[in-house]
Amino acid sequence: MRLNKYIASAGICSRRKADELIANGNVRINGALMRTPGYIVEEGDKVSVNGKVIEGETRKVYIALNKPTGYITSMKDEHDRLTVADLITDIPERIFPVGRLDYNTSGLLLLTNDGDLAQKLAHPGHEVTKTYLATVEGVISDARLNRLRKGVDIGGFVTSPARVRVAKQMPRSTVVEITIHEGKNRQVRKMFAAVGNNVQKLERVSIGDIRLGRLLQGHYRKLTRQEIDYLKSL
Numbered sequence: 001m002r003l004n005k006y007i008a009s010a011g012i013c014s015r016r017k018a019d020e021l022i023a024n025g026n027v028r029i030n031g032a033l034m035r036t037p038g039y040i041v042e043e044g045d046k047v048s049v050n051g052k053v054i055e056g057e058t059r060k061v062y063i064a065l066n067k068p069t070g071y072i073t074s075m076k077d078e079h080d081r082l083t084v085a086d087l088i089t090d091i092p093e094r095i096f097p098v099g100r101l102d103y104n105t106s107g108l109l110l111l112t113n114d115g116d117l118a119q120k121l122a123h124p125g126h127e128v129t130k131t132y133l134a135t136v137e138g139v140i141s142d143a144r145l146n147r148l149r150k151g152v153d154i155g156g157f158v159t160s161p162a163r164v165r166v167a168k169q170m171p172r173s174t175v176v177e178i179t180i181h182e183g184k185n186r187q188v189r190k191m192f193a194a195v196g197n198n199v200q201k202l203e204r205v206s207i208g209d210i211r212l213g214r215l216l217q218g219h220y221r222k223l224t225r226q227e228i229d230y231l232k233s234l
């Protein structure tokens, strides 16, 4: 197996990240520095990443977490803030988040040790749709909803057409369901800010056909076989 794939299959990271680790000189084969991602790992080779010997293929784990606000989408934090790893208690495999949700955003976050799948889902070309419920300030006019549908400039980037509908009207705020297939930093918040309705609360309710459903905040579940097959088929 090629070295970059071997590292990804050990659940350390995606294959692209493995390429970086190799290029940066973090990887050794039997103690010797190896900078060739295409090196073929042989039976008996000891592959180490940052000085730690890694095992090849491990059991693949696929988790859906309902991330609460106040947690960082990362498995560790230099500043000792709470991370999603603090919510995952009984999964011994080294899983990592697929994409990210802001500190102040809650909802569906997938985690896995399947580096290939993570890379595929994160790739802009795959365009997996993501649906959010955004609670925004005030009433949002049809003209503004239409601007969101067509695409808005969020600072040097014009968003692609989005699916948008009002889910609930309250006296001083509106819950809008919005489906996008891009993942620019703070994209949904920036889109609403661009039309003049700031987001007060943001929750991701689905990724493609995978739904948050009734999963409680801070809780997680394993994906079903069908859900895993679906993600792999994208």
Ligand code: URA
Binding pocket: 100, 101, 102, 103, 105, 185, 186, 187, 188, 189, 190, 202
């Ligand atoms: N868009 C945002 O603004 N924040 C998120 O966390 C996800 C999408």
